[in-house]
């Protein structure tokens with residue numbers, strides 16, 4: 001089965017190269033951008049302005065191929081791709097929780113963006129603590145990972 005989606009909008013960000021882009025919103029140091037929602041979907045943004053954070057589901061359009069084992073940005077050991085947030089996935093879907101600063105017509109102003117300029121947006125959902133936050137969690141290999149990298153290097157660029 002082939003699943004096809006069409007983007008509902010596009011991310012505008014200060015980042016044009018994978019290398020040097022923040023590896024996650026939590027490490028983006030306030031980097032700002034926008035989501036330009038295509039006009040035919042703008043009505044769907046009503047009531048979103050009351051939320052402080054949104055979930056962006058994106059097509060990581062500049063992923064180059066996929067691998068089932070990768071050395072993540074924060075580790076030195078190969079890990080299964082589905083135990084990581086690496087971009088070179090069989091279906092290169094990105095999930096970024098970003099701060100929503102403002103809604104102006106069809107344009108969302110966002111903060112803590114870890115996506116390249118031009119990234120196609122597949123969906124937008126409000127982040128809801130009750131639904132999405134957890135207090136008792138285990139984080140597997142990340143608990144022992146010692147690297148403190150904030151920006152991507154070129155490991156997934158080839």
Ligand SMILES: C[S@@+](CC[C@H](N)C(=O)[O-])C[C@H]1O[C@@H](n2cnc3c(N)ncnc32)[C@H](O)[C@@H]1O
Nearest residue numbers: 018021022060061062063085094095115116152
């Ligand atoms: C580790 S991924 C995390 C993305 C998302 N927060 C997630 O967890 O799914 C973030 C990195 O992917 C790369 N990246 C960002 N936008 C991309 C795009 N549109 N296509 C390919 N790679 C992208 C950049 O190198 C960035 O540092």
